[in-house]
Amino acid sequence: DAGITQSPRYKITETGRQVTLMCHQTWSHSYMFWYRQDLGHGLRLIYYSAAADITDKGEVPDGYVVSRSKTENFPLTLESATRSQTSVYFCASSESLDRGRSTIYFGEGSWLTVV
Amino acid sequence: DAKTTQPNSMESNEEEPVHLPCNHSTISGTDYIHWYRQLPSQGPEYVIHGLTSNVNNRMASLAIAEDRKSSTLILHRATLRDAAVYYCILRASNFGNEKLTFGTGTRLTIIP
Numbered sequence: 479d480a481g482i483t484q485s486p487r488y489k490i491t492e493t494g495r496q497v498t499l500m501c502h503q504t505w506s507h508s509y510m511f512w513y514r515q516d517l518g519h520g521l522r523l524i525y526y527s528a529a530a531d532i533t534d535k536g537e538v539p540d541g542y543v544v545s546r547s548k549t550e551n552f553p554l555t556l557e558s559a560t561r562s563q564t565s566v567y568f569c570a571s572s573e574s575l576d577r578g579r580s581t582i583y584f585g586e587g588s589w590l591t592v593v
Numbered sequence: 594d595a596k597t598t599q600p601n602s603m604e605s606n607e608e609e610p611v612h613l614p615c616n617h618s619t620i621s622g623t624d625y626i627h628w629y630r631q632l633p634s635q636g637p638e639y640v641i642h643g644l645t646s647n648v649n650n651r652m653a654s655l656a657i658a659e660d661r662k663s664s665t666l667i668l669h670r671a672t673l674r675d676a677a678v679y680y681c682i683l684r685a686s687n688f689g690n691e692k693l694t695f696g697t698g699t700r701l702t703i704i705p
Contacts, residue, residue, distance in 0.1 A: 509691055520697030521637070521680070528691060536692060568636050578625035578644070578686040582693070584636030 481505075484569050484585035491559050491592055499554045499588045501569030508574035510552040511582075512536075512544065514565040521568065527552055528574065559592045566590070597681045602700040611668040613699055615681030618662045623686040626657060628666045630677040631698070637680060640666065676703045 482503040491497050501510065512524040513536075523536030525544040533544050541563060543555045552571075556563055567588045573580040598616040605611040617626065628640040641648055641655045643664070648655040654667040668675055680698040685691070 511693060513695070518697075520678075521695035523692060523694055526691055526693070534692070537694065570636075576686065577691065578623065578684050579642065580684075581639045581642075582627070582629070582637075584638065587634075587636050 482569060482571050482583050482585045484567075484588045486588060487586065488589045489591070491590070493560060493592055494558050497556045497559050497590065499556075499567055499569075499590070501552045501554070501585060503550055503552075503569075503571040503583070505571065505573075505583075506549055507571035507583075508549070509572040509577065509580075510546065511570040511572075512542075512552065512554045513568045513570065514538065514563075515568060515587075516565050524554065524567075556590075559590075561592050564590060564592045596694070597683060597696060599679070599681055599696065599699045601697065602702065604702045604704055605668075605671050606704050607673060608670055611671045611675070611701065613666040613668075613679050613681075613701065614663065615665070616663045617681070617683055620661050620683055621685070624683040625686070626655065626661075626664050627682050627684050628653070628655065629680045629682070629695075630675075631680070632674075632677045637695070640679070642684070671701075671703050673703050673705065676701055 485500045511526045513521045527533045527546040530549045569585040572582045627642040629637040631637040643655045656665045678698040680695045
């Protein structure tokens with residue numbers, strides 16, 4: 479099916495483990511984003527990417543790593559998970575052509591619990 | 594990126610119009626105003642966007658102040674399904690980085 483999909487949708491992991499959240503979009507959108515959402519903080523940007531092999535830090539990048547070897551995939555890795563990274567993670571994508579008018583499409587979210 | 598300011602929460606009665614305000618006093622001339630909403634346990638979804646003129650679509654209307662320093666999302670007849678967090682963001686045209694920030698939005702409660 480076309481769209482933006484995240485996996486896994488739900489994950490429980492232990493402190494110190496490496497976790498990778500996957501994001502895949504079928505539109506060939508240039509821009510992709512990762513956000514985390516915690517109570518009282520709204521959506522906070524972790525990393526974003528303007529194209530394959532181009533990534534940049536957002537508001538809260540510490541503890542996260544991203545890569546973008548293919549346009550359609552934008553995985554987010556927690557190299558050594560901490561309890562403070564327990565959150566809901568949203569991936570999003572958008573066209574770059576006349577981006578001011580372009581809609582941002584969000585995935586359904588990945589619920590991550592670090593114990 | 595220019596920032597936006599929204600009230601934390603609002604309430605409205607079912608079947609009445611709702612006006613959700615957003616201030617963006619540092620908006621630049623090429624910034625588009627976008628609104629998204631997030632239903633419980635879902636990712637945000639697009640509602641409407643505009644540049645200078647007021648805009649209407651099947652979901653809502655967007656009223657933009659003449660100086661563009663504020664805007665209002667209008668839900669003409671609120672239903673219980675409109676209960677959500679509404680985000681107002683600014684999206685620059687094709688210049689500069691794309692460090693899109695959403696903030697905390699306005700939590701809209703609909704009273705039956």
